[in-house]
Amino acid sequence: MLYVLAYLLFASGPLLALLPGRRIPLIFAWITMTAGCVLMIVQGALAVGGPVEQSLIRWALPIIGTFDFVQTPLGGLLILITAVVFATALPFVTRDATVFSTGRRTLFLAIVMLTLVSMIGFFSASTIVSFIFSWELAALAIWGLITFETRHSKPVAAGLLTMALSELGSLVGLASLLLLAGAAGTTQLNGIAAAIPHLSPMLLLITGLLAFFGFGMKAGIVPLNVWLPAAHGTAPRSISPILSGATLNLGLYAFLRIDAPIALHQPDLGLVILASGALTALIGILYALVERDMKRLLAQSSVENMGIATAGIGAGLTFAAYGHPLLGGISMVAGLYHMINHSTFKTLLFLGAGGIEVATGTHNLDQLGGLMRRLPVLGGFFLAGAFAIAALPPFNGFVSEWLLLESLLRVVEIPVVPVRIAFAISGAVLALTSGLALTCFIMLSGSALMGLPRTAQAAGARRAPHSVVIPMGILTLLSLLLGLAATVIIPVLGRLAAPLVGADPTATLVPAFFHNTSRIPRAVQQALDAIGAHVGAVFMPVRSLIVMHLDSTAPVVYAMSAALTGVVLALMLGGVWLVARGLRRRRSSRNILWDAGLARLRPEMTYTATTFVAPVRVIFAGFFHPHIEVEEERQGAFVLTRSYRGVIANISDRAVLSPIIGGAMAIATLLARMHKGRMNTYAGYILLAMVLLLVIVAAGRG
Amino acid sequence: MSFWPYFGLKRGIKTTSWPSAKEQSPGITPGRPRSASNASSNATTQLCPTGALHPVETGVSVDLTHCIHCQRCRQGPHALPWEDDVAWTVNAGTALSPLGYRFRRSLHVRYIDAGACGACINEARLLDAPVYNLHRLGIFITASPRDADVLLVAGPITNAMCTAVRKAYSAMPHPKRVVGMGVCAINGGIFGENFACVGGLQKIVPVDLWIPGCPPPPLAILHGLLAVVGRTQCTTAEELP
Incomplete structure (x- = not known):
C-alpha cells in the first residue's frame, strides 16, 4: 500500500509543477515528493526489519519471462538510503528548478522521480528481466539528469561517455546473467543462486568477473571509472548529490546481488573484488588530489569510497569462502556500513559544493578561499562532512574504515599464502588511501573555506540558500549519529550480511x-x-x-x-576550554599577522590547493604521467602567444580505453582503405563475395 | 673510505672559550682607534673619511659609532693607538634593563638584513661556525620574530625594508630588545641618510643596544648579544682622551 501511495506522490510532483506560477507550484511539488520519500523511508525501514522475502509484483510476461519484484531486507536498506538522499537533495532540486520554464521544470522533476522509482525497482528486482529493465531505466534516467543542461557541450559529451560505458557495462553484466540463467535453467535470481553449487568453477569465475566488472561500472570500479568525474562534475549542481549519494549504490548492489552466492563457491572471485576495490580506492583518491574543480574532486573521492566499500564486500566474501563466515560478516558489515556512510557524507559535501556555487558562482578551488567568514553555517557543515569522509572520529567514516582495516588484519586465520599476500597488499593500499584522503580533504576544506578569498567572487559570496544549509544540517546530524551509534547500526547490518556470508557477526562485534x-x-x-x-x-x-x-x-x-569515545572527546574539549580560559586570564597581547614583512599579503601569495598537494604530485609523478599541452597562436612565422597547460590523463583512460580506441581506429583505418568511393570497386567486391559464397556452398555440398 | 672522524678528533676542539677566557688568536678583530692626547690633532682628524675623529682640547676624541676601521689613522706620523678588544657594545639610550635571568641561557635572535652590504651577515654567519659557536652560550637564531627575543638589524634601513622591520618588531612578543648592528644601522654609515634609505634604525623602532663596527667581528656581536641579557657590560660610544 505504501508503495502505491508513494508512487502517486512521486508522480504528482512533476504534475503539480505544470501549474502556472513561479514558486508556489514548485513548493507544492516539493511537499508531495518529500512526502513520498518519507513514505519510502518508512517502507525501507520496515523492509530492513521485515521478512526475508515478500513478493510485491509477480507478472508472467509473454516471451521475455517473469517480471517479479520482491522486498528484501538488503533491498530495503538500499531503498532507505536512496530515499534519504533524495529527501535531503529535493529542496535544492526544486529551488534550482525555478529558473526553468514550466515545461522544462516538469520534465526535470519527472526525470528525477524516474531515477528514484527505477532505483527502488532495481533494489526490489528478483528476476533477470526486472533486474535489467530497472537497471536500463535507471541508466536512461541518469543520462537524462546529466545532460539536462545542454547549453554547453561538456555535459553532452559527459552524458554520451556515461551512456556508452553504461551500456558496455550492462552488456557485460547481461552476458553474465544470461550465462548463469542458461546454466541454471531459470531466470529467478534466487533460483540461480540455489543452482550455483552445481555449476562448474570456471563458469562461475567467468560469470562472476563479468558481473563484477560490468555492473561495477556504475560504482566506478576500475577500469571503467573515467565517466564518473566527467558526469558528476558537469551534471547540474542540484543533481550531483543524487548522482553521487544514491546512484553509485546501484553498482554495488548489483554485483553484490549476483556475485555473493558465486563467491562463496569460488574464492578467487572474492579476492579479485577485494583487490579491485583497493586499487579503485587508491586510484580514486590520487586523482581526487590533483583535481582543482570541487565537484570533480568529490566525484573522484566517490570512486575512492566505492572502492573501500567494494574491498569490504570482497574481503567478506573471501573470508566466507575460506570458511570463516564470522570474519566475513565483519568485513561485509564494514563494506555495507561504508556504503551508508558514503551516501550521507557525499550528499552532504555535494550539497555544500552546490551551495558554494550558488553563493560564489564558481566551484573551482583556485577561485575560492576564505568562505568560512562569509558562510559560517554552510562552512561548518562542510567541514563536518570533510571530517567524516577523512575518517576522523566521532563521525561515521571512522567506524567503517576502522572495522574494515581491523577485519583485513584477521587474514592470519586463512592458511593460504597468496590470499594472505593479497589481503596484506590490499590492507596497505587502503591504509595509504586513508592517509591520502585526509590530505585531500584538508586541501579541499582548507583552500575553499580558510585563508584569503582568491577572487572577488569568493570575497563577495552571497548568503547560501536555506534549501542547501538545512539538509546539510540534517545530514551532519545523521553522520554524527552513524558514527556514535555504531553499536546500534551494526546488529541491523549484521542481520543483512548473514544471508550473504552465512553468519551474523553481531555477537562478535557487539x-x-x-x-x-x-x-x-x-x-x-x-x-x-x-x-x-x-x-x-x-x-x-x-x-x-x-x-x-x-x-x-x-x-x-x-x-x-x-x-568512551564520547567521554574522552568531552574531556578533551573541556580540557582545551579550561586551558583557553586560563590563558585568556593571563596577560596577552594581540598582534599583527606575521607575513614575513610583506607590504601587503595578497591572495595569490598564499598556499593554493595545487601547492598543497605538490608533494603528492611529485611522489606519484610516475603514476600520473603529467604532460604539458602547448597552444600557440601564430601569425605567419611569428608566435604571438604561447600558453602551457599541465594535463593529467586518467590511468584507466591511458592504460585501458586508449589502447582499445586506438585498436578500433586502426582496424577502421584498415577497412577504410577498401572504400575507394567508386562504383566499379563495390561491384567488384560484390562479385568477389558472390564467388566466395558459391565456392563455400559448393564445398559444403561436396 | 672517509677519514674525517680521525682527522677531526686529531685536530681537537677549536671553539673559542671567550668570554670566560680572553681570546688570544691574532686577527680576531680588526681593532679600533683609541683616543690620544695628540699634539697635531687637526692633521689626525683630517685622516678620517667618516668624521669619526674630532679635535678636542686635550687631543683627539674618537666617535666609535662612525668608525669604519679603515686603518688610515693607524699609520703615519700622526697615528692613533689601536686596541684589539671586542667589547664594542654601546647603550643606545632606551632605559630598558637587560633581559632577566630566564633569558641568560635561552636567547632567540631574529636577524634582519635591512639593506646591508653583506659584511655584517658574513660576520653574523660565522657565529654559527665551530669556532664561535653561539649555541654554547645559549643563543639561537630563529626564523620567525614570533619566537624571537632580540631583533638584530644590520644595514642603513632602506625604504623598502622599513615595513618589514616595523612588522617584525611588532610581531615579537614581550619582552623584546632591538640591537642595531654595524655603523650603517646606527646612522647610515657610509650610505648616510639619502633618497633610498632612512639611515638609522632608531627612526623606525626603539633601539636598546648598538654594536658599532663595519662590520663588527663575530665576538663583538656575541658581546652585544650577551649584553642583552646582562652577561657583559656596555662601553661608551664617544672616547675622550
Missing part, C-alpha cells in the same frame, strides 16, 4: 556481555583476565564495539566504545 558481566563466556573471561582487561557495565556503559576472535591460539581483541 557482544551482549558488556551489559552484564555474568554473561561473559568463561573462556572469554579467562582470556581477558590473562591480558589484564577488566570488562563490565562500569567499564563501558553503552554497548561497545569489539572485534574479537578466539579461534586462534591467542585471543584477539580490538575494542571501541562509542560511549
Whole structure:
C-alpha cells in the first residue's frame, strides 16, 4: 500500500509543477515528493526489519519471462538510503528548478522521480528481466539528469561517455546473467543462486568477473571509472548529490546481488573484488588530489569510497569462502556500513559544493578561499562532512574504515599464502588511501573555506540558500549519529550480511556481555583476565564495539566504545576550554599577522590547493604521467602567444580505453582503405563475395 | 673510505672559550682607534673619511659609532693607538634593563638584513661556525620574530625594508630588545641618510643596544648579544682622551 501511495506522490510532483506560477507550484511539488520519500523511508525501514522475502509484483510476461519484484531486507536498506538522499537533495532540486520554464521544470522533476522509482525497482528486482529493465531505466534516467543542461557541450559529451560505458557495462553484466540463467535453467535470481553449487568453477569465475566488472561500472570500479568525474562534475549542481549519494549504490548492489552466492563457491572471485576495490580506492583518491574543480574532486573521492566499500564486500566474501563466515560478516558489515556512510557524507559535501556555487558562482578551488567568514553555517557543515569522509572520529567514516582495516588484519586465520599476500597488499593500499584522503580533504576544506578569498567572487559570496544549509544540517546530524551509534547500526547490518556470508557477526562485534558481566563466556573471561582487561557495565556503559576472535591460539581483541569515545572527546574539549580560559586570564597581547614583512599579503601569495598537494604530485609523478599541452597562436612565422597547460590523463583512460580506441581506429583505418568511393570497386567486391559464397556452398555440398 | 672522524678528533676542539677566557688568536678583530692626547690633532682628524675623529682640547676624541676601521689613522706620523678588544657594545639610550635571568641561557635572535652590504651577515654567519659557536652560550637564531627575543638589524634601513622591520618588531612578543648592528644601522654609515634609505634604525623602532663596527667581528656581536641579557657590560660610544 505504501508503495502505491508513494508512487502517486512521486508522480504528482512533476504534475503539480505544470501549474502556472513561479514558486508556489514548485513548493507544492516539493511537499508531495518529500512526502513520498518519507513514505519510502518508512517502507525501507520496515523492509530492513521485515521478512526475508515478500513478493510485491509477480507478472508472467509473454516471451521475455517473469517480471517479479520482491522486498528484501538488503533491498530495503538500499531503498532507505536512496530515499534519504533524495529527501535531503529535493529542496535544492526544486529551488534550482525555478529558473526553468514550466515545461522544462516538469520534465526535470519527472526525470528525477524516474531515477528514484527505477532505483527502488532495481533494489526490489528478483528476476533477470526486472533486474535489467530497472537497471536500463535507471541508466536512461541518469543520462537524462546529466545532460539536462545542454547549453554547453561538456555535459553532452559527459552524458554520451556515461551512456556508452553504461551500456558496455550492462552488456557485460547481461552476458553474465544470461550465462548463469542458461546454466541454471531459470531466470529467478534466487533460483540461480540455489543452482550455483552445481555449476562448474570456471563458469562461475567467468560469470562472476563479468558481473563484477560490468555492473561495477556504475560504482566506478576500475577500469571503467573515467565517466564518473566527467558526469558528476558537469551534471547540474542540484543533481550531483543524487548522482553521487544514491546512484553509485546501484553498482554495488548489483554485483553484490549476483556475485555473493558465486563467491562463496569460488574464492578467487572474492579476492579479485577485494583487490579491485583497493586499487579503485587508491586510484580514486590520487586523482581526487590533483583535481582543482570541487565537484570533480568529490566525484573522484566517490570512486575512492566505492572502492573501500567494494574491498569490504570482497574481503567478506573471501573470508566466507575460506570458511570463516564470522570474519566475513565483519568485513561485509564494514563494506555495507561504508556504503551508508558514503551516501550521507557525499550528499552532504555535494550539497555544500552546490551551495558554494550558488553563493560564489564558481566551484573551482583556485577561485575560492576564505568562505568560512562569509558562510559560517554552510562552512561548518562542510567541514563536518570533510571530517567524516577523512575518517576522523566521532563521525561515521571512522567506524567503517576502522572495522574494515581491523577485519583485513584477521587474514592470519586463512592458511593460504597468496590470499594472505593479497589481503596484506590490499590492507596497505587502503591504509595509504586513508592517509591520502585526509590530505585531500584538508586541501579541499582548507583552500575553499580558510585563508584569503582568491577572487572577488569568493570575497563577495552571497548568503547560501536555506534549501542547501538545512539538509546539510540534517545530514551532519545523521553522520554524527552513524558514527556514535555504531553499536546500534551494526546488529541491523549484521542481520543483512548473514544471508550473504552465512553468519551474523553481531555477537562478535557487539557482544551482549558488556551489559552484564555474568554473561561473559568463561573462556572469554579467562582470556581477558590473562591480558589484564577488566570488562563490565562500569567499564563501558553503552554497548561497545569489539572485534574479537578466539579461534586462534591467542585471543584477539580490538575494542571501541562509542560511549568512551564520547567521554574522552568531552574531556578533551573541556580540557582545551579550561586551558583557553586560563590563558585568556593571563596577560596577552594581540598582534599583527606575521607575513614575513610583506607590504601587503595578497591572495595569490598564499598556499593554493595545487601547492598543497605538490608533494603528492611529485611522489606519484610516475603514476600520473603529467604532460604539458602547448597552444600557440601564430601569425605567419611569428608566435604571438604561447600558453602551457599541465594535463593529467586518467590511468584507466591511458592504460585501458586508449589502447582499445586506438585498436578500433586502426582496424577502421584498415577497412577504410577498401572504400575507394567508386562504383566499379563495390561491384567488384560484390562479385568477389558472390564467388566466395558459391565456392563455400559448393564445398559444403561436396 | 672517509677519514674525517680521525682527522677531526686529531685536530681537537677549536671553539673559542671567550668570554670566560680572553681570546688570544691574532686577527680576531680588526681593532679600533683609541683616543690620544695628540699634539697635531687637526692633521689626525683630517685622516678620517667618516668624521669619526674630532679635535678636542686635550687631543683627539674618537666617535666609535662612525668608525669604519679603515686603518688610515693607524699609520703615519700622526697615528692613533689601536686596541684589539671586542667589547664594542654601546647603550643606545632606551632605559630598558637587560633581559632577566630566564633569558641568560635561552636567547632567540631574529636577524634582519635591512639593506646591508653583506659584511655584517658574513660576520653574523660565522657565529654559527665551530669556532664561535653561539649555541654554547645559549643563543639561537630563529626564523620567525614570533619566537624571537632580540631583533638584530644590520644595514642603513632602506625604504623598502622599513615595513618589514616595523612588522617584525611588532610581531615579537614581550619582552623584546632591538640591537642595531654595524655603523650603517646606527646612522647610515657610509650610505648616510639619502633618497633610498632612512639611515638609522632608531627612526623606525626603539633601539636598546648598538654594536658599532663595519662590520663588527663575530665576538663583538656575541658581546652585544650577551649584553642583552646582562652577561657583559656596555662601553661608551664617544672616547675622550
